[in-house]
Structures are given as structure tokens and as C-alpha cells.
Amino acid sequence: MIAFSVLLGALAGLVWQFPFLWELALAALLGGVYWMFFRIPPDRS
Numbered sequence: 168m169i170a171f172s173v174l175l176g177a178l179a180g181l182v183w184q185f186p187f188l189w190e191l192a193l194a195a196l197l198g199g200v201y202w203m204f205f206r207i208p209p210d211r212s
């Protein structure tokens with residue numbers, strides 16, 4: 168979770184410098200939300 172937040176912050180910095188990358192940031196945000204809330208956790212047995 169912390170690593171994802173760091174990567175998202177780095178992506179936000181890139182979008183700040185290069186505004187045409189906003190689509191990449193949107194895709195990363197949607198993928199991150201899906202990964203955090205809708206993924207099926209691996210079986211630990």
C-alpha cells in the first residue's frame with residue numbers, strides 16, 4: 168500500500184511536469200482502486 172502511494176506520487180509529479188500524461192495517471196488511479204478494493208486475495212493455505 169505504501170509502495171503504491173509512492174508510485175502514485177511519482178506519477179503525479181510526472182503529470183505535473185508533462186500534462187499530456189494525464190491519461191496514464193487516470194489509468195493508474197483506476198487500476199489502483201481496482202487492485203485495492205476488488206481483487207481476490209490469494210489463498211494462504
